[in-house]
Amino acid sequence: MNANITPNNPPYPAYRATEKGSFAWDSTVRRWPIIIDSSLNDMQQAVDSIQDDNCDKKKEGKSIITALQQLKQEIADDKPLRLLKDLDDDCTTWNTHITSYFENATWFNGSWLFNECYLYRRMREMYSLTIHWRTYDVFNNQKIATFRGSSASVFDLATKLPTMIDPDLSMEKQALIFQELLQVCLWGNATDLSLLTNMTEDDIKRLQAIEKEKLAEQLEFIVVNHTCQVWDKLKHMENARIDFILDNSGFEVFVDFVFADWLIQTKRASKVVFHCKTIPWFVSDVIPKDVPILLDCCLDRGFFPGQPSAEQLDNLETLVTRWQSYLSSGQLELTSHPFWCTGLAYRTLPTEAPELFNELKTSSSLVIFKGDLNYRKLVYCCQWPVTTPFRDALGSDLADGFTSVLSLRTNKAETIVGLSVAKESQLEATVPVNEWKCAGKYAVVAYNDGPSDGTSS
Structure with a gap:
């Protein structure tokens, strides 16, 4: 491992385009x-x-x-x-x-x-x-067109959510709902417009599908899965602040809203903060103006193709109107910071944006990093041995001196850590490396519980 870590000299060799075929x-x-x-x-x-x-x-x-x-x-x-x-x-x-x-x-x-x-x-x-x-x-038209193609999953979620946000459900049922919502939030990351050149339309629809049996099938594609540790954190949480470092607009941020809604309705969070990018970024990343555009699209009864029923449209309108009320009341806050649009790994957060680091450290009970780029920046995008513990790849400031971190990422680049030796052996024996690392068909739910944790990997 490199002793003198810099952005061009990460802990292990950086990925570079000089390596043909990478x-x-x-x-x-x-x-x-x-x-x-x-x-x-x-x-x-x-x-x-x-x-x-x-x-x-x-x-x-x-x-x-x-x-x-x-x-x-x-x-x-x-x-x-x-x-x-x-x-x-x-x-x-x-x-x-x-x-x-x-x-x-x-x-x-x-x-x-x-x-x-x-x-x-x-x-x-x-x-x-x-x-x-x-x-x-310049990416706005692509973002809107792609969201329009997600209508089936949008209406399905709008219909299901009212039955999922009852705070009086048993803890066992809430655990099952949480697992389903976390998977929806995870696989919503499939529609990354900067990477759609690697995926077929069927691949995208499969990953957006939210029927329970399909989500169960997807479990085998989660190569690092700390869902149980996340639930242990959330199940007794009350009126906390939870932050999302957003990734893609369109369907992904729609499901981020769904997850945030569940957190607020079940009183696990009294405040949710959505962190956007400051400029058009990686084609589909959320910038502040994308959110009101998305909500307006949902309220436009002629936006989605086909002939959605009046009930479907009413369900979606009820949902989005509630989200707008969260934004108006401050229960849900949109913000942006230029640090998210630098080229540096997140280990530099304490020195590059100390006020942002301290705010998240002292005010947020959980920071959820969405997507592939946020994952690469979290673990200092480089050629780690894949069995490196997640907290080791985070570095001491984020692993021990920050707050709880959750990364939800569909794998679209070679950087990956946290695998067990058994999982590494199984994947190497059965799946081409580019398919499970880069094709967006496999995923990671990686969690670190902050300073007190000694078990996350």
Whole structure:
């Protein structure tokens, strides 16, 4: 293990695109160009819709298209990572990180974690340098279209939830409901738009399915499962604050709302805080404006395809109206912090964002990190032995000096820890490594109970 840990020198060797055939290499040469091409198509349509060829907005839009094309070529040519040029509040921080840790690093030989974050920050720069496009979200149309395709699961949950939030149910029944909701919250992470190039439509529908028998089938795909430890934490919790570090918008944040609703209705939480990204990020990540858009879509009776029944629409309206009341009353809070949009691992939270670290440490009883990128940042994205205990990969500040941490992640990258020796042997003997590590078909429920815990792995 490395003694001098830095963002470009993590505890074990970083994943880099210089390793041909790796997921980092595949992302750099195949997946990122697809994402940029999709953004180019969106921008071209937006620019073409402007009638006045000489207006400043159209000219700026064309400059963004040119910048996207140049970025795509820059990656293909393996150019060095340059400093940012805009005036956003986080620009100085980003440039400090580049000069301190990644000077002379290129798109291929820099760490994959930092480079991928830098890609989205470079895309943000293109809009920040304009007047008319500063608030434009080039991924917005994709996010809304994908949520529209989740209608079956949305209506199913809206119908089921009222029977699941009765606080007078026996503890045994509440445990079963919790397990079901946790799985729904876990597999909702399947619809990551930056990674859909690896999954078929059937794969996505399978992972979104919430019938109990299908959830039972999914248990065998959870390669690290600390669900019982999480329930031990939650079952006697009363009126706590629980934080979600959000991942994807659309169906995933919808199920995050469902889980938060259950926590509030059963009085396990008196306050739930949703932490969003500050800028358009990894295609589908939640930024603050996505939440009211999603709720408005749910209340639009013509939004979802097909012919949902009046009862289905009424159930969904009741649910979303209650969520809006949580937001109005402060029981559920939306917030964002630039730290979530840096390229650094979360071990740096105490030094990079000490006020955020201290707030979560002192005020939150449980911080739930959603998704693959949050997991990679939690465990310092690198080539850990897969049997490394989860708390060891977190590092001492997050494992021993923070609060309880839960990571819900469908596996879409090679970084993974916490497996038992038996599970590692079974997977290696029966499943291709790229399938259980990178295809989004397997998952992790990883939990650490904070300073007092000595058993989580």
